[in-house]
Amino acid sequence: MPSGQEPFFRNVFGAQSRAVTMPRVAPVLRWARTGTDILQMRDGESYLAEFAAGKGKVYVFSAPLARPYSDFTEHALFVPVMYRLAMLSYRNEHLPAYRLTQPIVNLQLPEQLATAKGSAEDEASIRLVKDSLVLIPTQRRQGSQVRVELPAGMDAPGFYQVQRAGKVLTTLALNADKAESELAAYSADELRRLIGPNHPNIRVVESAADAAGLRALQAEQTGTPLWRYWVLLALLALLAEVLLVRFGRRGNGVPVRTPVAA
Known part of the structure; x- marks a missing residue:
């Protein structure tokens, strides 16, 4: 039975009046003790473990959830475990795009900035920068989380850099409201x-x-468009001028007399 003091299962279990029958599993994977064990088998091997992967976490089961390998999906632990996995994933989720109409955007500060202590002016120094546009939104910091309220006059979609103390923390993609693409x-x-x-x-x-x-x-x-007629008239005038230049010189020549010696 997992401990209620484990951070993963904190505030999940109530008072236990009797021994709880745990699920049966047939593991197909084993790994070195490099992660954090969440659920263990009787022989000490890990059934569910947590591994760090970049800025996120990966959870690995040592056995498939199919019935021949485990009855974990039929056990009472299945719902709280999956719920905790979903909630932990949701807290660290960074959406690929946001809407200009949503009032608040939650941002995750890098670890070095989350633990740093600065002045009140430094705390409120998060800026949204897009080309030459710089906006200072209303913000509230809760640990490593920052709740940023999008300004009311922010209506231009695009990519906005989130800057703090001159450093780029992340880039937000902000799209227009879905109603703009209404085709009805x-x-x-x-x-x-x-x-x-x-x-x-x-x-x-x-x-x-x-x-x-x-x-x-x-x-x-x-009205009636007349530009076609004017173009035709101009072409006719050019044609008449070319004809006059080409054939008009023959009748305008002056005879030249050659003097003859007496």
Whole structure:
């Protein structure tokens, strides 16, 4: 039976009035004692162990959860163990992207910055930097966690660097609200109902039902385009000038008389 003093199982177990039957397992893996044992078998080998991997943690079972290898999934320990694994993973999760509409973003400070003690000004020195834009959000530090409130006027999506004391802690990808990508459109009847009778200057024209009316309305709003005619006239003028230059010299020549000696 695991100890209730183990940090992984803290506040999980209540008072034990009798011995608890533990699950049966048939391990297929064994490893060196390099991690932290969470659940052990009777012979001292580890069944569930925790290993450090970079900034995160990896949890390894020595036996599959399939029925031929273990009845752990049918035991009362299964739910609290999986719940703790999920919660520990959730606390350390750094989302690939956030929304500009969400009010708070939780950030994990690096260990050297989390343990460092500074002035009040240094505590509130987290800045969000995007190109030449620098924002100082409202923030609250709780141990190694920092709760950053996105400013109300922050409406430009993009990549924001989280800087503290001139050092880049991480980069946040902030996207616009999902409503911006809404592709639903109003029908013609819905538009007429939204406009109502109080806007006589607004007219709803359906291209499929009234194509002729749509062309007439377009001609009324934009007029008749004359630029094609002006381009044609300019080309004709250039052609006339070329013809005059090419064939007009023959009739304009002056006869030259050669003097003859007497």
